[in-house]
Amino acid sequence: MPSLLSSLRPLAQRLTAPAVVLAALVVAGCATIDSYMPTLRTFGIYKLDINQGNYLSQDMVDKLRVGQTKPQVRQLLGTPLIVSPFRDSRWDYVYEFTQQGQVVAHRTFTAYFVDDKLARWEGDEMPASMAELNREALARTSGEDRWGETRSWWDSILDVFKK
Numbered sequence: 001m002p003s004l005l006s007s008l009r010p011l012a013q014r015l016t017a018p019a020v021v022l023a024a025l026v027v028a029g030c031a032t033i034d035s036y037m038p039t040l041r042t043f044g045i046y047k048l049d050i051n052q053g054n055y056l057s058q059d060m061v062d063k064l065r066v067g068q069t070k071p072q073v074r075q076l077l078g079t080p081l082i083v084s085p086f087r088d089s090r091w092d093y094v095y096e097f098t099q100q101g102q103v104v105a106h107r108t109f110t111a112y113f114v115d116d117k118l119a120r121w122e123g124d125e126m127p128a129s130m131a132e133l134n135r136e137a138l139a140r141t142s143g144e145d146r147w148g149e150t151r152s153w154w155d156s157i158l159d160v161f162k163k
Contacts, residue, residue: 049097049100050096050097050098051095051097052094052095052096053081053093053094053095053096054077054078054080054081054093054094054095054109055095056093056095056107056109056126057126057127057128057129057130058125058128058129059129059131060076060077060126060129061109061123061126064077064111064118065118066117066118066119068117069116069117070113070116072118073091073111073118077109077111078093080092080093081093081094082094089113089114090111090112090113091110092108092109092110093108093109093111093123094106094107094108094109095107095108107123107126108123108124109122109123109124109126110122110123
C-alpha cells in the first residue's frame with residue numbers, strides 16, 4: 001500500500017500547478033463575475049431586474065423641434081416621469097435600469113417650455129434607436145456587415161475574438 005501512495009504523490013504534485021493555472025484562467029475570463037455568481041451578502045437572494053422611467057432613444061430626441069406644443073412633445077417622448085405643479089414649464093424624463101440590485105444605466109432628459117411651446121432641451125447622451133440596434137444585431141448574425149455587404153470569412157473570425 002505505501003508503494004501506491006508514493007507513486008501517486010508525484011502525479012498529484014505535477015497536476016497541482018496546471019489546475020491552479022486553469023482555475024485562474026476561468027476566473028479571469030469572467031470579467032463581470034459579479035453578475036453571474038452571487039456574492040456572500042446576496043447568496044441565495046434573487047433580485048429582479050427593474051426598468052423604471054421613460055426609455056428615450058436618440059431618434060426620438062432628434063424629432064424634437066423648438067416651438068412644438070406640449071401635446072406634440074408628449075406624443076414624441078411619452079408622458080414625463082416628473083411634472084412639478086410649481087414648475088409646469090419643465091418636464092423631466094428619467095430612466096434607470098437596475099440589475100441584481102445594482103444600477104446599470106441612469107439617464108435624465110429635461111424639456112423646457114416657454115408659453116407652452118418647447119424652448120430647449122438637455123440631458124444625457126441617449127442610446128441609438130431600437131431599429132438601428134436590431135439592424136446591427138441582424139447583420140452580425142446573418143453574415144452581412146451593417147450596410148448589407150457580404151462579410152468575408154476573415155471578418156467572421158475576427159468577430160469571434162472581439163467578443
